[in-house]
Amino acid sequence: MEIIAGDQPQHHFVLVHGMNHGAWCWYRVVTLLRLAGHRATALDMAGCGVHPARVDEVLTFEDYSRPLLDVLAALPPGEQVVLVAHSHGGYSVALAVERFPEKVAAAVFVAASMPAVGRAMAATSDELHAYVGPDFIMDSKEFEQKNQKIKGKPFIFGQEFMAQKGYNMSPPEDLTLGLMLVRPANSFTTNNPEEGVMRDENLLTMGRYGSARRVYVMVEDD
Template identity: 85%
Template sequence: MEIGNEQPRHHFVLVHGMNHGAWCWYKVVTALRRAGHRATALDMAGCGVHPARVDEVAGFEEYSRPLLDALAALPPGERAVLVAHSHGGYSVALAVERFPEKVAAAVFVTASMPAVGRAMAATSDELLAYVGPDHFMDSEELEQRNPKIEGKPFIFGPKFMAQRVYNLSPPEDLTLGLSLIRPANSFTTNNSKETVMRDENLLTAKRYGSASRVFVTVEDDRALPVGFQRRMTAQSPDVQVEGMAAGGADHMAMLSRPEELAELLVRIAGGI
């Protein structure tokens, strides 16, 4: 199916999830650009080809700085469609709160979506309680080399990626992912230094809550179960819910069903 024939053209800014980078959006970026839209995939600090090491990224705001800077640099009057995947939902929520006037819509593709008036880390806490301690299989916590940063870096394990993250994706994309993932800190540890993720007053109804927000459910996601996806949308009843057709899409929907996702993003943007 051809996408993007409608006007106007849109600027999509895409944000990856834990351990990943801008590279994971390569199929969707290609589809959006082919359709005549602008598409910018970003590396959060210490991810993808970003030059920082994980032990140089001191907090969640610093981790999200590439997205915050990209929005700050938009020309006056330009508004972007932010697209979050997985852990990238927290960065997008922070960006919407800081720059609501520069956001046409925030789309959460099977992503962590915090609710207004609650600390962002509360969503992470609830997910861990929902899936249980064995959910992440062979994923590992690594040693923290910077004593000024509380919490340990984390990296997905090969079995977890194959069985719960890329289970319906082409095998070459799993190979790509295993080659390119980097350790990252979730910044959800309950400590006094991480003020952004634990701030119950950060996400306000006036700014984050007033933005056009859309959640895209993925029924067959084994990493972020659809039951938890629905729990997040129930906590934010003002959020529009869209879904990808059952069958064929895994947690990495941008790799397993890229054309369908690109079409959906264009349709969402066209309805703003």
């Protein structure tokens, strides 16, 4: 793929990874964006990638998404970014757009969960799980929850799942990298009255999240 940095407007892309992954999974995309003259920032959500928190220290989905929320909060007045989400990262991006719509030029969902206004974000996850069925996750596994304040169990993709469904069209070295770097994470989709974010039907509003420019990228072979 040839990248030419010409006279096109340059943007600041902020990239949000999916479940169990981290900023590292965007390394090829970050390279291409920067070669094209854009700014590109890949983030680790709390407890993911090289973020120092342990999975049992991240109590809520808002805590999990805090690295993204903090980046948007710190932007100078008038500056906007293009948010890009993959998979489970769509929920963090939706939350960020709702909180900071004036700082988001566009939200791009790349084969990502894109929740709807007026529905709990976790409803999208419920529908996905019902559609693919329990056998879809293959050898992925859950761990015992060490922190009883967190409902649900930490989860990690299995080696066969990643090889056959996650990285089946990727170079083999990317699968090796992924298997080395994935970390357990909580999805925060379990029905928990204390969670408040993923199960809040009034969280995403038409005036904020609903008014933002949203782009969905459907990957046919995903």
